[in-house]
Amino acid sequence: MKKPVSTPRLDQLYHRYLDTEESAAYIRGVSEHYLLTTLERLAGAGQHVSRRAAVLAIGFLGDYSHTPILGRALHDRDRAVRLIADNGIRNLWRRDGNQRQQEKLNVIVRLNDSQHHNEAIAAANELLEEAAWFAEVWNQRAIGHFATNRWEDAANDCHQTLELNAYHFGAAVGMGHCYLEMDDPFAALECFRRAVKLNPDLEDVRAQIDYLQRTLEGK
Incomplete structure (x- = not known):
């Protein structure tokens, strides 16, 4: 008689989370029960439920340095893993620097979200003077520039974001839209292609690629 296969504790915690939606628990x-190093290993090598659980946990517990782990998870064969990674990696991008710098970034994000883009740009300028390596600050300034029709400035900031964070598919998409506004569809197409290489599930971007390819082939 075969011994019953026990469910890993991580999987049990994950199923309980799905039932209760209590993230704190x-x-x-x-x-x-788990070190982040163990979660990193399980995110790429566990069974599909364990990969989902590990990627979710890294999204909660990890910091910016775990971006490559979730970046690779965006290509997982399991769609649920990819969706969890997509959400989690965006959170990791804000967890660079020290706590004070992260708080300043959160202010910039809120300013952009509330359409106060010039204030967001000014706050980003100030933060970049002390933390020029903080990729998400460049991205948020790009958002402010784009919203105020400064297409070239926005594209430059998107480029700098990608120089600092090669997994930032959002910046690649943003740069593509900047080039569309500057009437450079060829450059926009390359940016959108780069974005879907980083995150294959960007269906809206894939549709944009198809549209641009058809348009350019028809010229």
Whole structure:
């Protein structure tokens, strides 16, 4: 008689989270039993449920340095893993620098979200003077520039974002839209292609690629 296969504790915690949606309990349970190094390994090598659980946990517990882990998870064969990674990696991008710098970034994000783009640009300028390596600050300034019709400035900031964070598919998409506004569809197409190489599930971007290819071939 075969011994029953036990469910890994991480999988149990994940199923409980799906039932309760209590993220704090999930984070606490994972933290008590797993090191981040173990979660990194499981994110790429576990069974599909364990990969989902590990990627979710890294999205909660990780910092900017874990971007490559979730960047690779965007290409996982399991769609749920990819969706969890997509959400988690965006959170990791904001967790660079120290706590004060992260708080300043969060202010910039809120300013952009509330359409106060010039204030967001000014705050980003100030933060970049002390933290020029903080990729997400460049991206947020790009958002402000784009919203105020400064297409070239926005494209330059998107480029700098990608120089600092090669996994930033959002900046690649943003740069593509900048080039469209500057009437350079060839450059825009390359940017959109770069974005879907980083995140294959960007269906809207794939549609944009198809449209641009048809348009350019018809010229």
